[in-house]
Amino acid sequence: MPEKIYFTTPIYYVNAEPHLGHTYTTVVADTLARFHRSMGRDVFFLTGTDEHGDKIAQTAEETGVEPKQYADRISGIFRSTWETCGISNDHFIRTTDDYHIAFVREVLQRVYEQGDIYFGEYGGKYCTGCERFYADRELVDGKCPDHETEPVWIKEENYFFRMGNYQEQLLRHIHENPGFITPSGYKNEVLGLLREPLEDLCISRPKSRLSWGIELPFDDSYVCYVWFDALLNYLSGLSHVKGAERDAYWRHAHHLIAKDIVKPHAVFWPTILLAAGFPLYKSLHVHGYWNMGESKMSKSLGNVIRPLEMRERFGLDGFRYFLLRDMAFGMDSSFTEDAFIARFNADLSNGLGNLVSRVLSMQHKYFDGELQPVAGELEGLDRELCQAFTTAETKAKEHLAVLAFHLALEEIWRAIAACDKYVVETAPFKLWKQEEQRARGGEILHVLGDALRHTARLIEPLMPETAVRISELLGSDPGKLSAPTPEWGKSFAPGHRVSKPAPLFPRIEIES
Numbered sequence: 446m447p448e449k450i451y452f453t454t455p456i457y458y459v460n461a462e463p464h465l466g467h468t469y470t471t472v473v474a475d476t477l478a479r480f481h482r483s484m485g486r487d488v489f490f491l492t493g494t495d496e497h498g499d500k501i502a503q504t505a506e507e508t509g510v511e512p513k514q515y516a517d518r519i520s521g522i523f524r525s526t527w528e529t530c531g532i533s534n535d536h537f538i539r540t541t542d543d544y545h546i547a548f549v550r551e552v553l554q555r556v557y558e559q560g561d562i563y564f565g566e567y568g569g570k571y572c573t574g575c576e577r578f579y580a581d582r583e584l585v586d587g588k589c590p591d592h593e594t595e596p597v598w599i600k601e602e603n604y605f606f607r608m609g610n611y612q613e614q615l616l617r618h619i620h621e622n623p624g625f626i627t628p629s630g631y632k633n634e635v636l637g638l639l640r641e642p643l644e645d646l647c648i649s650r651p652k653s654r655l656s657w658g659i660e661l662p663f664d665d666s667y668v669c670y671v672w673f674d675a676l677l678n679y680l681s682g683l684s685h686v687k688g689a690e691r692d693a694y695w696r697h698a699h700h701l702i703a704k705d706i707v708k709p710h711a712v713f714w715p716t717i718l719l720a721a722g723f724p725l726y727k728s729l730h731v732h733g734y735w736n737m738g739e740s741k742m743s744k745s746l747g748n749v750i751r752p753l754e755m756r757e758r759f760g761l762d763g764f765r766y767f768l769l770r771d772m773a774f775g776m777d778s779s780f781t782e783d784a785f786i787a788r789f790n791a792d793l794s795n796g797l798g799n800l801v802s803r804v805l806s807m808q809h810k811y812f813d814g815e816l817q818p819v820a821g822e823l824e825g826l827d828r829e830l831c832q833a834f835t836t837a838e839t840k841a842k843e844h845l846a847v848l849a850f851h852l853a854l855e856e857i858w859r860a861i862a863a864c865d866k867y868v869v870e871t872a873p874f875k876l877w878k879q880e881e882q883r884a885r886g887g888e889i890l891h892v893l894g895d896a897l898r899h900t901a902r903l904i905e906p907l908m909p910e911t912a913v914r915i916s917e918l919l920g921s922d923p924g925k926l927s928a929p930t931p932e933w934g935k936s937f938a939p940g941h942r943v944s945k946p947a948p949l950f951p952r953i954e955i956e957s
């Protein structure tokens with residue numbers, strides 16, 4: 446039985462269309478899902494949309510439509526964006542789906558019956574933009590730091606979840622399971638939060654104020670507050686698709702999030718799980734923010750990076766490459782047009798793209814596209830090049846297993862650079878001119894064909910479209926990208942032909 450593993454992105458709130466932040470988390474989850482599939486694991490990958498709450502109700506009203514209609518539209522944009530981008534999620538959940546609503550109500554009822562939810566009064570300063578209460582010390586000049594508006598005083602009766610009942614148990618779990626929250630900086634942040642006694646979590650809104658939500662099963666004049674509803678998607682979506690197999694995946698659940706939602710995921714969610722009698726997830730992986738560069742973005746890219754526009758202009762893999770290569774997972778990074786173009790031109794146009802077209806051109810010019818046989822075992826420089834790829838594969842896998850995507854790509858690009866060096870040292874372009882050296886020239890091009898096939902295998906989780914494209918150009922089956930490494934020098938059948946070169950990453954010319 447293949448080992449089961451489960452990856453999630455947050456469900457995205459339908460108050461904005463997909464932008465850079467959403468895309469990064471989704472690309473990371475997709476890369477991990479593809480990597481673990483290529484390692485033979487049974488992967489379940491979930492993404493989706495979070496659709497209840499004040500903000501959605503308000504925006505819908507401003508637009509003059511029903512909340513559900515509004516949510517349908519934005520949720521549809523997320524779903525189709527990920528489809529167009531080839532994201533390999535196994536299911537797309539919406540918090541307005543019937544099975545999710547039923548699941549949330551069932552859990553609420555259970556936690557209520559065992560006494561972890563109670564009815565009480567609460568008064569506080571509330572920002573409607575943030576949909577939360579603010580303590581005075583959190584306000585800047587009496588205003589919400591995000592919205593720069595004065596919060597309104599609200600006093601109302603609500604339902605509260607006794608998070609504190611599970612604080613000790615959560616603390617113990619974090620100490621006993623070092624990989625529970627990664628990177629460790631975020632774990633320390635959570636341990637800091639847990640140094641103070643946890644306040645009870647308000648989990649409801651009266652219907653008189655908000656009706657766009659899941660009705661509480663034990664009081665129909667209230668709806669559930671967003672987090673208790675949203676976080677349960679990770680179990681409801683899995684249960685819906687995998688049924689009885691749910692627990693086998695859940696034991697290996699990996700959540701991917703940005704650092705702004707650490708507290709709900711590392712504190713609210715585990716205490717909800719403990720109260721509801723579910724085991725805790727395996728790991729929470731937290732990434733940093735993309736800053737939009739120091740300098741003003743030029744008009745051509747704009748200030749909002751949209752995945753479909755990036756795909757249209759540069760191809761999706763150029764964008765994926767930049768996101769995975771320029772951010773160390775967990776740290777902040779910055780996105781500037783200059784950095785994107787420099788990276789694209791250097792590593793993709795001049796690096797990988799140039800190598801592929803150079804090898805295919807030589808193969809066509811010297812041998813009419815037909816791969817020549819390699820006599821005997823690989824030796825000398827041929828063997829060294831093969832070894833460079835074996836090393837890159839081992840190291841890249843180690844890095845991917847711990848979400849060090851930038852280091853995995855560095856290793857693979859080291860092997861690609863070794864190909865360029867190999868071409869210079871073996872000089873097939875000279876050998877071809879001398880009759881007695883032609884066979885050796887053919888061998889060299891065959892070895893380079895092996896190197897390109899190996900490259901396609903290595904980049905598949907990170908740059909899936911390019912992996913398929915390279916396989917097709919080599920005339921090999923893209924469906925076999927994750928099959929065991931074929932033996933170099935012996936893997937192409939006699940008479941095998943490669944395609945004529947086609948540009949993979951046309952150089953981006955800078956507009957002046």
Ligand SMILES: [Zn+2]
Pocket residue numbers: 572573574575576589590591592593
């Ligand atoms: Zn606010």
